[in-house]
Amino acid sequence: MRRAGLIKPLLRINNNKSRVWRENYATQINTEYAECTLDPKEYVDFKKQLRQINLLPKDGHTCLQVECRLCERNRQPAAAHTRGVAEQGLLAYVNKRTGAFICPNCDVKTSLSNALAAYQIPTPAGYLRLPQTQPVYESRFSYLTNVTPEACDALGIKGLKESQLNAIGAQYEPEQNLLHFKLRNAAQLVVGEKVLHLSDRHEETFQGTSMSGLLIHGVGNKSKAVLVSNLLDFIVLATQNIETHCIVCLPYELKMLPQECLPGLERFKELVFWLHYDSSHNWDAARAFAQKIEEKRCLLIRATETEPAPHLALRRRLNLRHILAKATPVRHKAITTFGAMRNDILSELQNIEKVNGVKWKRFPVLNKLLKGHRRGELTILTGPTGSGKTTFMSEYSLDLAMQGVSTLWGSFEIRNTRLAATLLRQYVGYPLDNKLQEFDHWATEFERMPLYFMTFHGQQPLKPVLEAIEHASYVHDVMHVIIDNLQFMMGVSSFRGDKFWEQDAIIAAFRSFATKHNVHVTLVMHPRKERQEDDLTTSSVFGTAKATQEADNVLIIQDKRLTSVRGKKYLQIAKNRYSGDLGIMPLEFDKEALSYSSQMQGAKRRREKTTTEA
Numbered sequence: 001m002r003r004a005g006l007i008k009p010l011l012r013i014n015n016n017k018s019r020v021w022r023e024n025y026a027t028q029i030n031t032e033y034a035e036c037t038l039d040p041k042e043y044v045d046f047k048k049q050l051r052q053i054n055l056l057p058k059d060g061h062t063c064l065q066v067e068c069r070l071c072e073r074n075r076q077p078a079a080a081h082t083r084g085v086a087e088q089g090l091l092a093y094v095n096k097r098t099g100a101f102i103c104p105n106c107d108v109k110t111s112l113s114n115a116l117a118a119y120q121i122p123t124p125a126g127y128l129r130l131p132q133t134q135p136v137y138e139s140r141f142s143y144l145t146n147v148t149p150e151a152c153d154a155l156g157i158k159g160l161k162e163s164q165l166n167a168i169g170a171q172y173e174p175e176q177n178l179l180h181f182k183l184r185n186a187a188q189l190v191v192g193e194k195v196l197h198l199s200d201r202h203e204e205t206f207q208g209t210s211m212s213g214l215l216i217h218g219v220g221n222k223s224k225a226v227l228v229s230n231l232l233d234f235i236v237l238a239t240q241n242i243e244t245h246c247i248v249c250l251p252y253e254l255k256m257l258p259q260e261c262l263p264g265l266e267r268f269k270e271l272v273f274w275l276h277y278d279s280s281h282n283w284d285a286a287r288a289f290a291q292k293i294e295e296k297r298c299l300l301i302r303a304t305e306t307e308p309a310p311h312l313a314l315r316r317r318l319n320l321r322h323i324l325a326k327a328t329p330v331r332h333k334a335i336t337t338f339g340a341m342r343n344d345i346l347s348e349l350q351n352i353e354k355v356n357g358v359k360w361k362r363f364p365v366l367n368k369l370l371k372g373h374r375r376g377e378l379t380i381l382t383g384p385t386g387s388g389k390t391t392f393m394s395e396y397s398l399d400l401a402m403q404g405v406s407t408l409w410g411s412f413e414i415r416n417t418r419l420a421a422t423l424l425r426q427y428v429g430y431p432l433d434n435k436l437q438e439f440d441h442w443a444t445e446f447e448r449m450p451l452y453f454m455t456f457h458g459q460q461p462l463k464p465v466l467e468a469i470e471h472a473s474y475v476h477d478v479m480h481v482i483i484d485n486l487q488f489m490m491g492v493s494s495f496r497g498d499k500f501w502e503q504d505a506i507i508a509a510f511r512s513f514a515t516k517h518n519v520h521v522t523l524v525m526h527p528r529k530e531r532q533e534d535d536l537t538t539s540s541v542f543g544t545a546k547a548t549q550e551a552d553n554v555l556i557i558q559d560k561r562l563t564s565v566r567g568k569k570y571l572q573i574a575k576n577r578y579s580g581d582l583g584i585m586p587l588e589f590d591k592e593a594l595s596y597s598s599q600m601q602g603a604k605r606r607r608e609k610t611t612t613e614a
């Protein structure tokens with residue numbers, strides 16, 4: 001199995017709405033499942049091995065479905081000639097993108113190479129089958145009862161009865177005043193729980209080992225399902241008795257859809273996204289998730305005034321079945337018409353703030369000019385050597401990650417530990433080297449952000465980097481990738497021709513990645529050697545004009561302090577394809593916090609003023 005650059009998740013992902021506890025247990029198999037990309041050759045060998053033992057897999061939407069052989073629970077694999085008609089054994093799932101081998105029956109996840117040995121006849125000497133394990137998920141809530149009328153009324157859904165809530169699997173926890181639902185995996189085993197706090201409507205998700213749980217209401221033979229992003233929408237639709245569709249609540253709202261959940265969706269031929277977009281960073285979530293679960297079976301109800309999320313539609317007395325019937329394909333055909341795009345356009349116009357993207361909290365000038373940070377765009381940041389490109393990009397990305405933008409850093413120039421230390425200092429707002437007693441507190445807070453780091457360092461060929469990014473965008477739902485800096489991929493890739501040609505090819509690869517995977521890619525690039533007194537311009541970007549032609553945004557750090565007495569340092573927005581506004585943002589540097597943010601500096605001055613006045 002080819003290892004891409006390993007991506008080290010900074011452990012837990014959490015934000016104030018939904019707590020995800022990722023206990024990364026090692027799998028029971030002899031090695032922990034490594035984050036790696038699928039080796040096509042291994043996949044072919046595995047299918048060949050299955051044919052040899054006459055075990056015919058089912059080629060599903062996202063997974064190969066095959067009888068599991070990992071543990072002793074299953075019959076020993078019969079030799080090819082003795083197998084009669086295969087009665088269906090317990091199913092395991094091989095993810096066709098990552099090669100992850102997932103068995104929901106024993107809640108196991110491992111790599112294809114690990115699993116292959118279990119299908120070999122004779123079993124390789126020394127290979128031990130897994131002991132039989134029956135995963136038991138221990139609920140965090142010890143006292144759960146039937147839903148009470150008061151709890152039902154607290155939901156504010158007109159006409160809803162507590163008996164309906166009990167019928168869809170809801171339970172009530174009186175101490176914390178919350179509704180509780182079990183999450184089950186593809187083998188219908190309880191592997192987690194999702195709760196809705198009735199006091200403030202915030203949700204929390206708790207999962208055990210492999211994060212494979214979904215909340216599904218509806219009988220097993222339905223081949224269609226509606227996917228909703230929160231429990232309120234789930235309750236509204238699940239209590240409507242919609243005959244044609246199951247109702248599925250995504251476990252982590254629009255933040256992410258773990259690959260371990262995909263086996264639970266394999267049985268559906270049609271999936272309708274009917275989502276509630278509660279913030280700008282998840283406006284494109286349906287498109288991103290559809291790419292993961294196979295676009296051609298995905299339909300979308302585009303959020304408009306007349307087709308809002310289910311709980312809003314119910315409140316506005318709109319006809320839910322009528323809205324459901326109007327779902328259209330997520331992706332338009334190759335040739336389309338205005339009519340087919342009409343709802344898309346209306347939805348974007350009515351949600352323009354979300355379409356503008358995620359606003360920076362620390363850089364209001366950037367919001368004014370760039371309007372926000374959007375998925376699918378390519379940004380180039382350049383500036384003189386040592387001018388603060390990495391420092392600025394660190395704070396720029398931190399601001400977004402604090403708002404839920406899942407971010408992957410490719411730091412080829414400085415070590416991940418140094419970059420993470422910079423990010424932490426910008427997060428805290430002051431250095432911790434003489435306040436080490438505070439480190440654990442801040443580090444635990446910091447870990448909860450969706451920040452990932454590629455473990456590549458120094459010169460890297462382009463291919464493994466793109467593989468690692470592709471893997472991360474699939475497995476971790478990454479929305480923003482930063483490459484610092486591009487020059488580290490020059491001279492080692494298998495390009496022939498001059499360095500400008502090589503640079504153009506690398507930029508073209510990132511451009512198509514950003515568009516195809518709807519991920520924002522930021523490339524930090526050195527400028528051509530310029531005379532210090534000259535302003536850098538878009539043509540200063542290293543290489544040919546292609547770099548700045550392909551980019552949606554070009555940001556340049558201009559440092560005039562070195563060439564004139566009253567010189568300032570500022571960030572120039574030299575290209576802005578989305579809204580066209582160009583301009584500059586002054587960069588005052590707070591060395592303590594390693595911050596360029598005027599907001600942070602203002603807050604710090606206010607803090608100091610109050611302490612001196614006290």
Ligand SMILES: Nc1ncnc2c1ncn2[C@@H]1O[C@H](COP(=O)(O)OP(=O)(O)OP(=O)(O)O)[C@@H](O)[C@H]1O
Nearest residue numbers: 383384385386387388389390391392413569589594
């Ligand atoms: N405006 C500033 N004033 C003073 N020091 C700064 C400023 N901006 C960054 N620094 C400091 O300068 C050093 C270099 O910053 P950084 O690595 O971000 O620059 P860079 O442009 O990425 O460098 P390179 O061109 O080598 O990639 C860091 O120690 C950083 O803390």
Ligand code: FES
Nearest residue numbers: 068070071103106
């Ligand atoms: S049935 Fe698959 S590991 Fe036990």
